[in-house]
Amino acid sequence: MxxxxxxxxxxxxxxxxxxxxxxxxxxxxxxxxxxxxxxxxxxxxxxxxxxxxxxxxxxxxxxxxxxxxxxxxxxxxxxxxxxxxxxxxxxxxxxxxxxxxxxxxxxxxxxxxxxxxxxxxxxxxxxxIVVSAEFDDVEEAQEGRLLAVLHYRRERSRKLVKARIKRAIEETGELRCEACDMSFSERYGEWGDRFMEVHHTRPLHTLEEGRVTPLAELALVCSNCHRMIHRRRQWLTVAELVSIITQAKRQAKI
Incomplete structure (x- = not known):
């Protein structure tokens, strides 16, 4: 045979x-x-x-x-x-x-x-580092998948998130999305207290592995706005998303 x-x-x-x-x-x-x-x-x-x-x-x-x-x-x-x-x-x-x-x-x-x-x-x-299945739904950035995944890893760092949230509360006494002004505590009460996602604002091609991330480079954003920032390959800046939200509100009033 x-x-x-x-x-x-x-x-x-x-x-x-x-x-x-x-x-x-x-x-x-x-x-x-x-x-x-x-x-x-x-x-x-x-x-x-x-x-x-x-x-x-x-x-x-x-x-x-x-x-x-x-x-x-x-x-x-x-x-x-x-x-x-x-x-x-x-x-x-x-x-x-x-x-x-x-x-x-x-x-x-x-x-x-x-x-x-x-x-x-x-x-x-x-x-x-091996890109695991947890990042299968990551939207590829202009700079490619590897840098996009490393970007997401930084954003998911519990240490960084806690530090950025702590600073915001110390400075303003509350947590609000820097794009749409949404507050989880206002919407969900105690269940949403001290919750907010962070977005790394520095361009991917300028980020070096091992570099310490200053808290000033982390923007506080709600989950919806964070998804909108990363929705397409040409990721938005927070300022660009604010402009989109403002324009949408104006059109809704027409």
Whole structure:
């Protein structure tokens, strides 16, 4: 009886975090990116495998190998106007997410470099952190899933939440959402006393692992407003959400 070998494992699609790192490599030298056998591409291959392990993603034996990584880096050439002006085109095969990442980051090399560095820093300092199932419903941020999850971990720190709530009570004697002015104690009585969520206001690409979080960077927000801030990939600032709430109230009166 013939025993058929199992079908090869299909490699999962590239995620935003990986594409940011690949684009960062491309933008460092668009006219002559590192070759597929270069130390830079091999290092990026290692970083991507580490990143995917942290995100709980696996693939086949060729998963994010140097050859595949090099090809993905070169995919960005098809969006590069300076390359197209020479009458040339990059590798055509790729996903729609590549164009999104190009449009969001290619025109802002400083933010791209800072975001890529923040991801690499998280990889080097959080090697033991594995993104668990508790974050399956986390809305991916512009900077990718890994930094989004680390952001949520900071916001869920009981020590930070208690310290921020304590300061607010000492300063104002109450807890109110900084976006909509809602008070849990007013709405739920004693059951809602001393309850409020916190939102980390600092941009993800500026956060370094191991950095102490000042309480001034934590905004007090109710659960609904917190969800609205994180609802879409381009997360809102508290000020932007306040503006949305104000506008909605004005429209409701019309």
């Amino acid at each position: 013939d025993h058929k070998s199992p079908p090869p494992t299909r490699n999962p699609n590239w995620v935003r975090d990986e594409l940011i790192l690949a684009l960062d490599m491309y933008m460092q030298n668009p006219r002559s990116p590192p070759g597929k056998s270069s130390p830079e591409v091999r290092e990026l291959s290692n970083q991507l495998n580490q990143l995917n392990a942290m995100l709980g993603r696996t693939g086949g034996q060729d998963f994010r190998n140097p050859n595949g990584v090099y090809m993905k880096v070169m995919n960005f050439r098809r969006f590069d106007p300076s390359f197209a002006s020479l009458g040339k085109s990059g590798l055509r095969h790729g996903g729609a997410e590549e164009e999104d990442v190009w449009n969001e980051f290619a025109s802002d090399p400083k933010q791209l470099a800072a975001t890529a560095q923040a991801i690499r820093s998280a990889l080097s300092q959080s090697a033991q």
